[in-house]
Amino acid sequence: MNIPTPAATLNGIANVRLPAWLLPDGWPLQAGEPVTADVRFDAGKIASMTPYQPEQDDLWNAHGALALPGLVEPHAHLDKTFTLARSRPSKPGLLAAIETLHQDRQHWTAADIRQRAGKALSWAAANGVTRLRTHIDWFDVEPPQAWLELSGMAQPGVTLERVALAPLSFFADAEAADRIARAVAQNGKDCLLGGFIHSSNWDPAAMTHLMHSAARWQLNLDLHIDEELSPVAHGLSWLADYLSESTFSGHICCSHGCALASGSEQQAQEILSVLAAQRVTLIALPMTNLLLQDAVTSRTPRQRGITLLKEAQAAGIPMLLGCDNVQDAFCPAGSYDPLDTLSCALFALQLENVFDQQSRLICDVGALTGEAQNVLPLAPGSDATLVLFPGSDSLTWPLHSAARLVIHHGRLTHQRTWNQELSHES
Numbered sequence: 001m002n003i004p005t006p007a008a009t010l011n012g013i014a015n016v017r018l019p020a021w022l023l024p025d026g027w028p029l030q031a032g033e034p035v036t037a038d039v040r041f042d043a044g045k046i047a048s049m050t051p052y053q054p055e056q057d058d059l060w061n062a063h064g065a066l067a068l069p070g071l072v073e074p075h076a077h078l079d080k081t082f083t084l085a086r087s088r089p090s091k092p093g094l095l096a097a098i099e100t101l102h103q104d105r106q107h108w109t110a111a112d113i114r115q116r117a118g119k120a121l122s123w124a125a126a127n128g129v130t131r132l133r134t135h136i137d138w139f140d141v142e143p144p145q146a147w148l149e150l151s152g153m154a155q156p157g158v159t160l161e162r163v164a165l166a167p168l169s170f171f172a173d174a175e176a177a178d179r180i181a182r183a184v185a186q187n188g189k190d191c192l193l194g195g196f197i198h199s200s201n202w203d204p205a206a207m208t209h210l211m212h213s214a215a216r217w218q219l220n221l222d223l224h225i226d227e228e229l230s231p232v233a234h235g236l237s238w239l240a241d242y243l244s245e246s247t248f249s250g251h252i253c254c255s256h257g258c259a260l261a262s263g264s265e266q267q268a269q270e271i272l273s274v275l276a277a278q279r280v281t282l283i284a285l286p287m288t289n290l291l292l293q294d295a296v297t298s299r300t301p302r303q304r305g306i307t308l309l310k311e312a313q314a315a316g317i318p319m320l321l322g323c324d325n326v327q328d329a330f331c332p333a334g335s336y337d338p339l340d341t342l343s344c345a346l347f348a349l350q351l352e353n354v355f356d357q358q359s360r361l362i363c364d365v366g367a368l369t370g371e372a373q374n375v376l377p378l379a380p381g382s383d384a385t386l387v388l389f390p391g392s393d394s395l396t397w398p399l400h401s402a403a404r405l406v407i408h409h410g411r412l413t414h415q416r417t418w419n420q421e422l423s424h425e426s
Contacts, residue, residue: 003390004060009411012040013386014059015052016067017394020356022376027051033394034356036064041384044409049378066392066401068359069377070130070157070385070408071338074368075222075255075283075322078117078134079108079146083328092295094227095200100329101137113149120326124336125155126414128387128406131365133161133222133322135194139170141179143187151187157385157408162187163194163222171195171206171213181213193219197235199228207238211248220250220370222283226259229293229303233259237267240274248278251370255283255322257307258293268308272315281318281367284309286344288324288331309349318367321345338362339398346398355394384410390417 004010015036020027028035028051038059040047080101087104089096117134124132132154136147147162154160164184171177184191193214197207214221225235236257242248254275260268275282284307293305312319321341326334334340342362345351351358366373375382388405389397406414 002060003405003415003417004412010041010060010407012038012047012059012384013067013388013407014038014056014061015064016062016386016388017064018049018067018378019359021360022069022378024376024379036062039378039384039386041410044384044411046378046380046382046384048380062388062390066355066389066394066397067386068128068389069363069387070383071128071362071387072320072365072368073124073129073132073323073336073338074253074320075285075324076120076124076132076134076336077136077325077328077330078120078150079113079136079144080104080328080330081120081326082116083107084332087329089329092292092297094292094295094330097292097325097329104329108145110145110149113146114153117146117150117153120336121153121155121158121160125158126404126406126416127335127337127339128404128414129336129338130157130385130408131159131161131368133163133192133368135163135165135222135224138164138166138180141176141183143183147187157413159190161190161192163192165194165196165224167196168198168201168203168206168210171210172203174209174212177206177209177213178216181217181219185217185219191219192222193217194222194224196227197223197225199230199233202234204234204238207235207242211242211246214250215248218250220252222253222255224256225254227256227289227292228259229262229305230259231263233262236260236271236275239280240271243278243280244274251279251281253281253283253320253368255324256285256289257282258289258305260308260311261304261306268311269315272308272312272317275312276315276317279318279370281320281370282307282309282312283320283322284345284349285322285324286348287334287341290344290348291331304348306345306348309345318364319361320364320367321361339401342398355397359398383408 036052089100226233294301325331392401
């Protein structure tokens with residue numbers, strides 16, 4: 001494949017293989033797979049998307065390379081990232097990781113936060129991420145330093161969203177809950193209210209204050225909820241009951257939801273039914289939850305610790321996959337590449353038809369924001385932003401897909417070819 005010159009502006013791409021979920025009804029098939037596409041650009045936007053026609057000399061020929069729209073990283077922790085070398089937990093499990101990161105905060109200067117978060121954002125951009133949502137620990141009524149430092153750190157072409165992650169106990173006081181919600185709301189549209197909701201801090205009154213404060217300040221919610229394998233975890237069941245009886249005008253994302261896999265099938269289906277009716281999004285985090293759930297020293301885990309993704313999809317619930325923590329006490333691995341997350345989910349959740357259908361789990365901006373998507377990505381008029389995977393195919397993808405070409409608004413911005421697979425340089 002002749003790769004365009006870095007920073008080149010393209011008229012479009014010919015002969016590119018797009019996933020079935022992205023294509024309009026009636027798109028032709030060949031040998032059971034969608035035929036490749038010609039995608040024309042105009043002023044950084046998509047002008048047209050049509051079945052491939054040979055001999056279009058003004059377009060760059062991708063020779064059947066797989067492509068997706070810009071990738072989404074729906075759940076990260078930029079304040080904690082890349083701290084593993086100095087802060088390793090002494091034992092496995094979620095609560096031990098939390099305690100380790102509490103102790104690591106002594107190192108969190110402005111320079112330290114910006115260096116680590118900047119590295120993470122650079123890696124994400126090079127991997128093709130165009131929207132990244134980070135949760136930021138918040139333990140006081142005033143915004144923490146990491147919240148302030150990250151406010152202007154987005155890479156060109158990457159929308160950065162911030163979630164105020166406070167423990168549920170913080171919302172036990174209604175006035176404190178309102179102050180944090182007001183502070184978040186005053187920081188703009190890409191800021192959300194969050195909360196860590198677990199059996200260890202369960203408080204239904206605090207949950208009510210959290211919901212009321214979010215509604216009062218017109219904030220969307222992204223909750224760390226039921227990150228445990230307890231069959232009697234309270235968070236999602238309480239939220240389902242609340243939404244059945246009360247109106248919440250914003251959008252809600254529920255991250256983790258591991259406990260859904262531990263309770264009864266009837267309880268799970270009742271909760272999923274309500275979440276589907278309210279268009280609540282579930283975000284599964286397979287890498288960290290496989291490491292942290294059912295974690296006991298010198299013992300092979302018996303449970304997978306991941307939410308009910310297939311059942312949620314069957315119920316019509318918007319679903320996403322996120323990396324969660326990267327190279328810190330919660331997760332020693334990770335590279336801010338959504339394909340790594342999807343590869344993990346492929347085996348842990350036994351996913352099928354990964355490129356043509358499940359690739360949506362790392363691309364669906366509408367599932368993250370809750371905003372109505374009247375047209376599919378790459379429809380005429382949308383941003384000419386794509387990620388190409390030269391050398392891969394629909395049977396082996398997302399494995400064997402380290403090579404990457406990232407196109408933002410019709411311009412090649414990042415390139416990682418076969419002899420540069422381990423580099424994150426643009």
